[in-house]
Amino acid sequence: MTQALAVALMIALAVALLASLLLAWWVRTRRDAGLAAPVGEAPAGATEIASFETLYVATTRAGEPLERLAIRGLGFRSRADVTVLSTGVAIDLTGQPRLYLAADRIADVAQATVTIDRVVESDGLTRLSWRLDDGTVVDSYLRPQDASARALADAIGGILPTLHTGSDA
Known part of the structure; x- marks a missing residue:
């Protein structure tokens, strides 16, 4: 095999890989097109x-x-400011409109260790379970930067008097 043929095969393989990644993301966005963040x-x-x-x-x-x-505004990792309010939780992701989760929309809050493309120390993530407008329950994962995941979970749990906050292993 000549060097030119080897380079051409590598370029073709890279293009095919990129095309399959784009196709997979397109399919995912079409699948989730009806889901919207509040x-x-x-x-x-x-x-x-x-x-x-x-x-x-x-x-x-x-x-x-x-x-x-692939919910619009929630499809990619981002820095975020999370504000726990007396009435719910506001999430400000970089470059996105503010998300506001009213307390009655929140189903659960706990700590977690694993989610897509992220594994951390035991209970290093906060898992916030909440309902979309259509009733679908989703989990959003947050990694506090200057506090513990427990502190964030406790703050959110504090506005939800009937909610048990726990831990996922």
Whole structure:
């Protein structure tokens, strides 16, 4: 095999790999096109309880930590500021509109160790389970930067009086 043929085969392989990645992401975005995040502001009078600098890792279907959802604004990792308010949780992802999760939308909050493309020390992630407008429960994973995942989970759990906060292994 000549050097030119080997280079041509490597280029063809790289193009085929990139094309398959693009096709897979396109299929995923089409599959998740009907899912939407709740964009908006907190109601007037909501008081701030705590604020955390985090790394937003991913949003997945509840109980499926390795299946990323391609929800507009939540498809990619990002730095985020999470503000726990008396009425819910506001998430400000870099370059995206504010997400506001009213307390009645939140199904659970716990700690986790694994999600798509991220494995951390035991209980190093905060898993926030919440409902989309259509009732689908999703899990969003956050990695606090200057606090523990437990502190974030406890702050969110504190606004949800009937919620048990726990840990996923």
